[in-house]
Amino acid sequence: MTERNPVAANSSSLDSDFSNQQWSFELSDYLSFDDIDWQQIDLTTDQSFVYQANEVSDESNIEWSSNHTRDTNNIHMSGGVNIWKKEVKKRVAFKTMTEIEVLDDGYRWRKYGKKMVKNSPNPRNYYRCSVEGCPVKKRVERDNDDSRYVITTYEGMHTHPTSS
DNA sequence: CGGTTTTGACCGGCGC
DNA sequence: GCGCCGGTCAAAACCG
Numbered sequence: 001m002t003e004r005n006p007v008a009a010n011s012s013s014l015d016s017d018f019s020n021q022q023w024s025f026e027l028s029d030y031l032s033f034d035d036i037d038w039q040q041i042d043l044t045t046d047q048s049f050v051y052q053a054n055e056v057s058d059e060s061n062i063e064w065s066s067n068h069t070r071d072t073n074n075i076h077m078s079g080g081v082n083i084w085k086k087e088v089k090k091r092v093a094f095k096t097m098t099e100i101e102v103l104d105d106g107y108r109w110r111k112y113g114k115k116m117v118k119n120s121p122n123p124r125n126y127y128r129c130s131v132e133g134c135p136v137k138k139r140v141e142r143d144n145d146d147s148r149y150v151i152t153t154y155e156g157m158h159t160h161p162t163s164s
Numbered sequence: 165c166g167g168t169t170t171t172g173a174c175c176g177g178c179g180c
Numbered sequence: 181g182c183g184c185c186g187g188t189c190a191a192a193a194c195c196g
Contacts, residue, residue: 111169113188126187130167139187 093153095143103152107131109138120144131160 096103113126122142129136136156143149 110167112190113186114169114171115186115188118185124186 093151095149095151097148098150100150103150105152107136107158117141122147129158131158134158134160 094103108130109127110130111125111127115124115126117124120141122144124139124141127138127140128134136154136158138155139151139153141151143151
């Protein structure tokens with residue numbers, strides 16, 4: 001977790017040259033899920049139920065593109081996964097207070113695993129983007145010590161437009 | 165019939 | 181090594 005570089009947030013910059021940028025950290029350095037510094041990112045709702053955890057202490061370095069809206073039954077998430085260069089392994093986690101397990105984030109996902117993690121009564125679910133060849137994965141699990149929250153962790157960047 | 169979920173097996177890294 | 185642990189595979193079941 002030594003060196004981090006800024007990255008553009010808008011998806012239109014996906015083809016920019018990121019070749020000099022590297023991230024030398026692992027998720028576990030930051031997201032042990034014990035001592036996460038969750039940051040409230042959704043101030044638009046009356047109840048502040050969306051949080052984001054990331055590896056950045058210097059927030060000015062990275063512009064997260066995240067957009068959350070809520071209708072009666074769903075919480076919609078967009079952005080947040082469109083900010084990375086293809087081969088860069090970078091993860092970001094969202095923590096959302098909701099009864100709904102799988103949030104609508106504009107993509108179709110195929111579940112490929114489910115695990116019980118130690119010291120947690122809740123299972124962790126593994127999803128991969130349904131689009132052929134797209135490397136994006138996400139994990140969904142309930143917060144260990146506040147099960148009202150769902151933690152969604154994204155890894156990688158989509159190689160295609162939203163939906164499909 | 166095609167895509168998705170389910171679920172135990174499998175695998176690789178790591179600590180002892 | 182060996183066993184634990186987290187992540188993935190894959191075959192069968194499931195479902196529109």
